[in-house]
Amino acid sequence: MLVLQAGGATVVDALRYERAAILSGEVWRLVSGHFVHLTWAHCLLNVGGLGALAAILPASLCAWRCCVVLATLIGLILFAALPGLQFYAGFSGINYGLAALALLPRARGEAIAAVVLATLVCRAFWQWFGGVNMDAAVWLGAPPLAAAHLAGLAVGTVMLCVPMIRRRREAMGSQANPAGPATR
Structure with a gap:
């Protein structure tokens, strides 16, 4: 992200979420x-968040793979759910998704994980309902996009559920056929 930010406005313009360009095939x-980010402050804030979250992500999860899945699904959600969104740049939705992946499994046993996760969820909903700090919008380059934060939390939560569903299906399959696969 730092290298992309160093590329300046030309790189940001070439890579940012831009609805018209996506519709023209730049998927x-x-x-x-x-x-990509609108300002250096915005970039550094998100890089710091990524570093902290990657450090506490469960060992079974690969941070870069999670980032790619989160980016893809959040991008698709924003495209489908917000047809009026013309431009977007920033990593915070992915950071919210990483927070869900890192904190949700710990929330039952670690009070601090539960409090931080609850705070992030409340903050995202507060932003959704109009709680945007306009001072932050100035140094971020634009108001935070609450929909990206909520989408990140939702996608991160679903990503945790997929392995559980898979294990449950496998367990149910082995119970239905305890002798193993049928042979002819």
Whole structure:
């Protein structure tokens, strides 16, 4: 992200989420828009968040793979759910998704994880209902996009559920056929 930010406005303009360009076939912008930022402060804030979250992500999860899945799904959600969204740049939706992946499994046993996760969920909903700090919008380069934060939380939560569903299906399959696969 730092290298992309160093590329300046030309790189940001080429990679940001831009609805008209996506509709014209530049579908990579659904993903790449998350990795560019409007200001250095915005970039550094998100890089710091990524570093902290990657450090506490469960060992079974690969941070870069999670980022790619989150970026893709959040981009698709924003495209489908917000037809009026013309431009977007920033990694915070992915950071919210990583927070769900890192904190949700710990929330039952670690009070601090539960409090931080609850705070992030409340903050995202507060932003959704109009709680945008306009001072932050100035140094971020635009108001935060609450929909990206909520989408990140939702996608991160669903990503945790997929392995559980898979294990349950496998367990149910082995119970239905305890002798193993049938042979002829």
